[in-house]
Amino acid sequence: MEKLIKNFLKLTCVGLSLISCGGPNTKSKDSKLSYVDTRVGTAASIADITVTEVEEPMGYVSPIVGYPSALTHWTPQTAEWTKRVITVPVPYWYDQDKIQGFRGTRYPNGAVVGDWGAMCVMPMIGKVRIDADARASKFSHDNEIAKPHYYSVLLDDYAIKAEYTAAAKTAFFQFTFPESSSSTVLIDGVYVPGNYRVIPERNEIEGYSVIAGHFKNYFVAKFNKSFKVYNVDLLPNVVDATLVPDGFKAEYFNNDKLEGEPDVVVTHTELNYDWLKEPVEGVVADFFSVRYSGAFVARYSGEHTFELTTKDGTRMYFDDALVIDEWKYRATGTNVYKVNLKKGEKYKIRIEYYDGSSTTEMHLRCAEPIKINPDLASQLALKGADGNAVYVTFITKEQEEVMMKVGTSLIDLSQARANMNEEFPDFDFERAVAKSADVWDNELNKIQVEGGEDDKAIFYTALTKCFVNPRNLNENGKYFSPFDFKVHEGEMYTDLSIWDTFRSLHPLWVILKPDETTNIINGMLNAYKEGGWLPKWPNPWYRSIMMGTHADAVIADAYVKGIRGFDTDLAFKAMLKNATEKGNRGFSGRVGIEYFNALGYVPADVFGFYGEPVARTLEFSYDDYCIAQMAKALGEKNKYEEFMQRSKRYMNVLDKETGLVRGKKKNGDWLAPYDKSISVWAQGSDHDTEVYYKNHTLLVPHDIPGLANFMGGQDKLEAYLDDFFANNMYYVGDEFSMHAPYMYNFISAPWKTQKTVREMLAKYFFNDVGGLPGNDDCGQVSSWYVFGAMGFYPACPGDPIYQLCSPVFDKVSMNVGEGKIFTIIANNNSKDNMYIQSATLNGKPYNKSWLYHKDLVNGGELVFELGPKPNKDWGLTQ
Template sequence: MKRLFCLMLLTLGARNVVAAAAPPRDAVSYVNPLVGTQKSSIGYGGTMPFVTAPFGMTSWVAQTRQNKISITSYNYDDKIISGFIGTHQPAIWMGDYGYVTIVPQSGALRTKPEDRAVAFRHEDETARPDYYAVTLADGLRAEMTGSDRAALMRYRFPKTGDARILVEASRPGINGFANVDLKRREITGYNPHRMDAHLGPDKGAAALPSFKGYFVVQFRELPRAGNTYGMNDANAYRGAYVEFTPGADVEMRVGTSFLSIDQARENLQHEIPTWDFTAAQRKLRAQWNDKLQRLQVSASNSEKAKLYTALYHAMLYPREFSEYGRYYSAFDDTMHTGESYTAYSIWDTFRAENSLITLMAPERVDGMITALLQNFKEGGWMPKWPNPGYTNIMIGTHADSLVAEAIRKGFHGFDRELAWKAVYKDAMSPPDGDTTRRWLDREEHTPYEARAGLTYYKSLGYIPTDKTDEAASRTLEDSYDDWCVAQVAQALGRTDDYKFFLHRSLNGRNLFNSKLSLMNGRTSDGKWAPIGGTDDTNENRAVSGWTEGDAWVYTYSMFHDQAGLMQLIGGADKYAAQLDKHFAEGHNVHKNEPSHHYGYLYDFAGQPWKTQARVREIAAKEYGSGPGGLDGDDDCGQMSAWLLFTSFGFYPVNPASGEYMIGSPIYPRMSLKLANGKTFTVTAQNNSKTNVYIQSASLNEKPLDKPVLTWEQIQAGGTLRFVMGAHPSQWGSSYRPTAVE
């Protein structure tokens, strides 16, 4: 027995040694950048497996198809790779600009994508935020890592056939430029292509003659030959190439810039100064871990993969657009001194993504707001979807919400008086030709849209459907933006302006049709417009007054005035009953942003247990950890931000209010390391897939009896404790929202 006991101790000790020897996994190891790249039963996220830094200016990805507006460079279901692109495309339905494509190839020179494509298998592919690798069917091995504005790549070529690196500067019809300097071991050039020329208010490429995406490609080994191609043919692919001996191992660095070739070279030297692939990868991995490890969670590996991948997606946008103190502005076609960002999908991201940044990357907020204000100075308006200049995509001026939220949360590193001028212009100045245009969705070559229909909004108290497209949605979203402008006015001591805009923020009530108990568009003579339906085409919805939705999607859309809506519907019980109908009849479409807050609205009606069940149901249905695990375009992090907030157990229904409505925490324990050095932790005792209902709650050992959390409470750190159960309770049921007067 003694020998057996000793043997057992030795065995247990050996197991403990093995366990102790296994290094802990870092946050990056859980990220799967392939999530959202495949269409599945859940949906299609339109994401790409980027190698880049958090908020990096240029992202690197394998190119499985030619990207354009509504098509991304990488799709999981594709079977070929035609190159590796340094892209700035932020969303599937938004275009690219100033991109550069690197093509390793062996054999004969092939410049067309369809000719140079090589098959690959996902079994031979590795994708992480800090590293991508793939072995192609012809035996070529490709690896890359990167930084904010640069990349380091290495290729192992097959033993037969010339080893060639082709650098594509531009596609047919685009006057790109490339040059080879064998002595310097460089290919340099630029690409002036901007796909947003088809989405914005300018007159195409001619409107920004100074715009170019510059690149410098450097090779560690001396090429044996090199040349340009297509440079004198307007209808050809343009670029340059260098060649090495068959079977060569080739290392190359790429720097990008929107200022000059010299700046691209300087960016490269600053970010990847040596030919040390491992060091560059470790640096990039450390950058990502710094962001990702601010989140800690007790969960299975597959659940951690969902969360850390969502945080990776959310920390990609908006993109940096400045280069060490200088930036090119697509709003006045001029170089400036300062900090700049672009790729704000604001109609999507003002809802939760921006709020997530204030928690996860607050050091970026002042610069991001300053960038919007610089755009205002340079182009006359804050943009709604810069990429990199104005694009008349979506509705409203929700940069007002970003400004109001930053002020509400105490950010001071931007010019508040300039911010007031910007939001005031949004709210009071109609766009040029406001009453002579219908402002069709993505109509080319119009003036900047701002708040289309504002002329009517100011005179009628709503935007008429017979005068302006998407008028009902615009009225409701403009009402929220008015509330945001009022908050800015109040913070700056402008009492009269505060009262004016607060009162005008109730304009959305003018669309409530009591017979239908729904919001309803109106014509200019005050009559009700056709209500529209979920099966309508986008064109019919626009005539009915809606943007990517219908009356059901938009009735609860005034985040700031749920108390007023409750009164219009007839009280809390009827408000909740109509929400029941909204979900039961399939009106809640989570893949599009206007539905994102609906699950949390039961909190306002004194039925928080329904919120708790709904948000858990949505999270389980709409998100997964595989390539098809994202329903709907991620839209620059908004879909991912919803999951992250919901996992914590709270969500910013009115993002500029500084308040978060409580849902149902998904995990037993989650914590957030705050920038002020404190930690905010959420624990959920007895939590499980069936125990979704809150039985009681406390914040720092003091009872919390309402389903609301504030910015200040989070920033103070501490612990929010929930006790969960399998059945609804009356916790939080006495809460009601305060009416805007």
């Protein structure tokens, strides 16, 4: 083995810096890809981050490969699940030293939700190991290249070089094997089983896994080499009446804690269900709990293997002993328990399930200790069989390259094959890598920056993350709708972290990708037509998570900035529905909207803790402001006036006694100051709670003068902000107060915005694996950096205005479409020279601390003169 590794290292590019190690078709130094390291954010932040006990300063990103907004991205998988502060199925963690395979992922990069429709590919030699941990290979980051168009690594335990590129729907792998009579490539469904069929005469595997019981993730894998062996690791049988003769007594509770008496009691003959909404009549669709109990009768003596596939929280007891205790976060997983049983004996089995939001899955299977025909698996593989995994084995020579293309689809197998043939029609790996590199270079060249090399690396890596999501479901003009489970023509996007991304990611796309912004809005309207509501956090269907209905903000911001090409009447109708009706059909909408409209706020004694009542009141008010701006642009004067009045309702949760937001009961009484039940995020220490309150009080981007008036005037708000930043209360990794550094521009102190933004960019963002200051949330944190580094920020989406700050770069040139370039020049720029002394716009003196969108997209030149001391007179013109 040592000899194999030494020989292999001669062919492997070794080095910590990705810039010096480019893989095939290494791009020239002027390529923006030379600056990008997609591993940034895969480790805990190295900065001094303000974060509560219930969160962790993790980017939650992976080294993604694939086109921007790809249907399927690909990433190394170091873990199926990782138990951190929040248990999430992020595929890759920098601090882990083994790779389990290479995942085709639909995990929204940087978010805290589920990875839907995942699959994993793993090469190995020797004995075939199905289990992800058992097959995992050691690797070194020194032998790793991580770019958005290409990934490469040496799997030390197998002496296999694995490298791949990917387009929108297809991955292209090249595995360099050592000499072996048993070189294998295995495919599994990560968390769930699949159905697999091997077609040896075509060197193909085809299959699918079921997504929440409602649609399928199809794939076709094609190799350039014939198979010696092929097999499916067959799935155990569902535990049914043959093993639990009396069935499972199911006690359902309309709470998620098994509290009180059960609301519904029924008997199930088996636990093999996928529920899109409520499991049985009389049970709520979300946040319920259930206890299943039955008597398992063994038909054979020997080791039995139980496989339990569920979502959210699960406990399994066998003869009253706790054997599975798994808490997942908004995603599906499979747990295994093995036990020796005696034939004819009865054993008590009990499963407790705690449901979160969205769909529910519950599958219990058992592999009994019986001999199986050793040829059965390969025979069934030719017909298609349910299994945990499928694998094919080859005989390979020393350093033999085996190539594999994997086409994916949500429509059907024929579409997966068509996607594969369209995107990578041959087995020319280097040409495939070059094609993907060109796509990414085109994206990154939308912005040219001049400045320090390290700053460029941070910037272009962040810009890369701004283009990973949302996910485009379009397949040759069609898409499978996760809202009505039918195939339609047109546009559909999902993995839209809208609660986060309306703030700066979508405004960045308005500038850089106006046509695709139109497509995204049309996708939202298609979701409205197919599911009844605009999406607020689709993953891939409606998710009942987060507050507000910020599709309102995305649409309004795009429209007031000139984005067209969508049905504005339908959009406005959908926005009004958000503001007036309770959610249904699996969509939560604005939770508490009936109280918001009746009382002017969301009451804390009705919607406490999970309900985020104060945050909802603030965010509903902002969404109403956006609806007002849309109404104004459409000439709907009455609606404009109505919703501008509604946008002031945030005042109803501002408390004069504390000077902060505060929960208010239905009867009008306040909660105790700093009451922790106000939010799940206000838990932890008293300091954590204070941080929550201080950040939330600033969640009024649409009416900063009104907030200042509440506090006693501009001077009082300025003092609040000074104390807020000086005492490290600002949590840059969360979104509630992302606009806060720019609030100084509104209160005649723009020099403090310049200072604060520059200091934060330097303090929190690094060209390092720990270089992100919190969950990237589908590019929101990265886009916050991109805007700040360029020198402006959309502090209030819905207004066609950007707040100016001090650019990190000496020169920024943005391609704003139609051949126009907007350039920002910072003369005398340095770390010390962070203050704007004067400015010109297109050669004329400019004394405003903000910029109209029309001035930006018309092209032109904004020049700053910078210096070491603030010019407190600049930027005061209104």
